Amino acid sequence: MEKRVTFKGWLLPMLLLLPQVIITAVFFFYPAGQAVWQSLFIPDPFGLKSQFVGLGNFEFLLNDPFYRASFLTTAIFSTLVTLVSMGVALFLAVLADRLIKGSGAYRTLLIWPYAVAPAVAGVLWLFMFNTRVGVVSWYLGLLGYDWNHVLNGNEAMGLVVVASAWGRISYNFLFFLAGLQAIPRSVIEAAAIDGARFWTRFRTIVFPLLSPTTFFLLVVNIVYAFFETFGVIHTITSGGPQQSTTILVYKVFSDGFVGQDLGSSAAQSVILLFVVGLLTVVQFKYIERRVHY
Amino acid sequence: MATITLDNIKKSFGKTDVIHGVSIDIEDGEFIVIVGPSGCGKSTLLRMVAGLETITGGEVQIGGTRVNETEPMDRDIAMVFQNYALYPHMSVFDNMAYGLKIAKTPKSEIAERVAVAAKMLQLEPYLTRRPRELSGGQRQRVAMGRAIVRKPKAFLFDEPLSNLDAKLRVQMRLEIKALQRELGITALYVTHDQVEAMTLADRMIVMNAGVADQIGAPLEVYANPLTEFVAGFIGSPATNFLPAAALPGTPASAARVGIRPEHAWLSTEGEARLTGTAVYSEALGAETLVHLRLPDGEMFTIRQDGARAQPAEHQTCHVAWDTDQQMEFDEAGRRI
Numbered sequence: 001m002e003k004r005v006t007f008k009g010w011l012l013p014m015l016l017l018l019p020q021v022i023i024t025a026v027f028f029f030y031p032a033g034q035a036v037w038q039s040l041f042i043p044d045p046f047g048l049k050s051q052f053v054g055l056g057n058f059e060f061l062l063n064d065p066f067y068r069a070s071f072l073t074t075a076i077f078s079t080l081v082t083l084v085s086m087g088v089a090l091f092l093a094v095l096a097d098r099l100i101k102g103s104g105a106y107r108t109l110l111i112w113p114y115a116v117a118p119a120v121a122g123v124l125w126l127f128m129f130n131t132r133v134g135v136v137s138w139y140l141g142l143l144g145y146d147w148n149h150v151l152n153g154n155e156a157m158g159l160v161v162v163a164s165a166w167g168r169i170s171y172n173f174l175f176f177l178a179g180l181q182a183i184p185r186s187v188i189e190a191a192a193i194d195g196a197r198f199w200t201r202f203r204t205i206v207f208p209l210l211s212p213t214t215f216f217l218l219v220v221n222i223v224y225a226f227f228e229t230f231g232v233i234h235t236i237t238s239g240g241p242q243q244s245t246t247i248l249v250y251k252v253f254s255d256g257f258v259g260q261d262l263g264s265s266a267a268q269s270v271i272l273l274f275v276v277g278l279l280t281v282v283q284f285k286y287i288e289r290r291v292h293y
Numbered sequence: 294m295a296t297i298t299l300d301n302i303k304k305s306f307g308k309t310d311v312i313h314g315v316s317i318d319i320e321d322g323e324f325i326v327i328v329g330p331s332g333c334g335k336s337t338l339l340r341m342v343a344g345l346e347t348i349t350g351g352e353v354q355i356g357g358t359r360v361n362e363t364e365p366m367d368r369d370i371a372m373v374f375q376n377y378a379l380y381p382h383m384s385v386f387d388n389m390a391y392g393l394k395i396a397k398t399p400k401s402e403i404a405e406r407v408a409v410a411a412k413m414l415q416l417e418p419y420l421t422r423r424p425r426e427l428s429g430g431q432r433q434r435v436a437m438g439r440a441i442v443r444k445p446k447a448f449l450f451d452e453p454l455s456n457l458d459a460k461l462r463v464q465m466r467l468e469i470k471a472l473q474r475e476l477g478i479t480a481l482y483v484t485h486d487q488v489e490a491m492t493l494a495d496r497m498i499v500m501n502a503g504v505a506d507q508i509g510a511p512l513e514v515y516a517n518p519l520t521e522f523v524a525g526f527i528g529s530p531a532t533n534f535l536p537a538a539a540l541p542g543t544p545a546s547a548a549r550v551g552i553r554p555e556h557a558w559l560s561t562e563g564e565a566r567l568t569g570t571a572v573y574s575e576a577l578g579a580e581t582l583v584h585l586r587l588p589d590g591e592m593f594t595i596r597q598d599g600a601r602a603q604p605a606e607h608q609t610c611h612v613a614w615d616t617d618q619q620m621e622f623d624e625a626g627r628r629i
Contacts, residue, residue, distance in 0.1 A: 187380060
């Protein structure tokens with residue numbers, strides 16, 4: 001029987017809950033409410049007063065080709081970031097799991113990038129790929145490839161994907177490694193004796209047993225790609241060239257704080273909130289059901 | 294089905310030698326039990342036969358072919374693990390069929406073989422269940438089933454019964470023995486439980502600190518232990534050991550003398566070889582274990598018929614035994 005702790009009055013439990021409630025209210029409900037409220041207004045060009053337009057901002061956005069393009073950009077960007085960061089992390093974790101000697105050093109080095117703030121990571125990659133002084137672009141030039149992410153939208157996308165995924169690999173690696181080490185050795189050995197070679201074992205035993213970890217990382221990484229990559233994009237491309245790396249969250253910023261269209265920006269963040277909410281619900285409803293064993 | 298030959302098998306982890314050279318020729322269909330206390334290297338020895346540990350020295354042959362460098366999947370053996378090692382995300386059917394699917398066995402044959410094994414192990418109602426929905430005994434059976442369906446050259450068992458409760462252990466012990474007899478497949482079985490070893494083995498290997506102290510049929514090992522360790526390990530309750538100096542008439546080279554509890558009896562003062570004080574008695578019904586404390590502080594156990602009178606606590610008791618049945622060991626623990 002589960003033992004339940006009960007309180008006699010309601011004052012103490014309320015008091016205990018209060019800190020969390022205050023934090024959530026101040027940092028989530030209040031700004032989210034503000035965003036919803038603002039999304040219903042259009043401010044005048046001087047920002048002195050605003051006019052109520054109902055769902056006008058939303059209507060305008062959904063008909064705006066730039067906004068729709070930003071959706072597609074976000075989809076491509078977040079898919080790539082998630083795939084690259086999880087794929088590389090899984091590969092490294094599998095290697096680390098097989099390692100016996102020097103595994104401590106290997107792991108520590110792999111975890112370091114996680115400590116680098118996204119904006120700093122962005123600057124780091126920007127230096128390496130700088131079209132004039134960047135090390136990587138210089139070597140690419142030697143190979144006859146003219147790297148210029150300032151002009152080429154695909155190269156810009158590639159660069160922000162790599163920069164965003166890089167810091168994330170450490171985080172994913174940690175979880176994958178923990179997941180791999182939680183798989184009993186004897187299960188892998190049993191599969192080996194049953195005749196399964198490394199790749200077959202990975203496909204039929206290891207990966208399925210890792211699926212709860214994979215699912216968790218999928219959700220977390222998509223949310224990361226949607227929101228936390230702002231710093232990377234801001235430092236490397238500022239959404240360019242020609243909006244080719246303007247993901248939704250960057251558009252919220254650039255329309256609101258650069259373009260000063262707070263109504264549209266607020267409406268975008270409300271949409272973003274729904275999109276991420278919807279994605280998470282879908283993931284939990286349809287995917288999580290299959291990952292439990 | 295195949296013979297297995299171990300030729301002076303050695304294993305070291307770095308500079309630590311854990312197995313110092315074990316040799317045995319196992320005949321086709323023979324049931325061999327490797328028995329010994331924790332850390333004696335018995336599991337390591339089995340894992341070397343399975344191919345899960347590298348072999349530092351010597352040679353392992355399965356069916357007359359050297360397999361030292363052969364990967365586990367190419368050795369055509371099946372193994373039952375202590376924790377069963379079932380695939381948690383697969384049904385009982387898929388667990389048993391896994392090896393066959395990898396071997397690209399036709400679907401109809403897989404279904405047939407799994408059905409036969411499931412029937413043999415009374416697993417038919419559970420084929421669609423996942424391992425976590427099964428009891429310990431059922432999981433154990435699935436692990437057995439997974440080994441059976443592949444029709445391997447040999448079965449390897451790594452303490453398969455130690456996670457089961459006592460009653461189930463006795464039952465599964467009988468089933469394993471019956472199954473192995475029926476299938477006639479060579480089996481290597483590791484256990485720390487000497488009762489399992491005695492009941493299952495055609496021959497047993499008694500391991501002590503990486504050395505095979507004795508290899509032989511259970512009753513032969515019991516009746517004629519070659520070392521002090523074997524005499525103490527095989528037989529329950531454990532053999533009593535006395536310093537040879539305390540007993541008149543022992544050979545000069547003897548350091549210690551072993552007397553099995555079942556070979557000693559409470560006697561009259563006249564025929565007594567030893568005298569001690571009764572500490573307590575354990576009446577088990579059919580038999581009673583009488584524990585005595587000797588003058589030098591050592592304990593001595595006598596196993597007697599349950600119907601015989603038990604000595605009272607602190608009562609002075611006299612002990613006698615037939616000197617033909619006493620076992621004498623030299624300084625190094627070897628039988629004289």
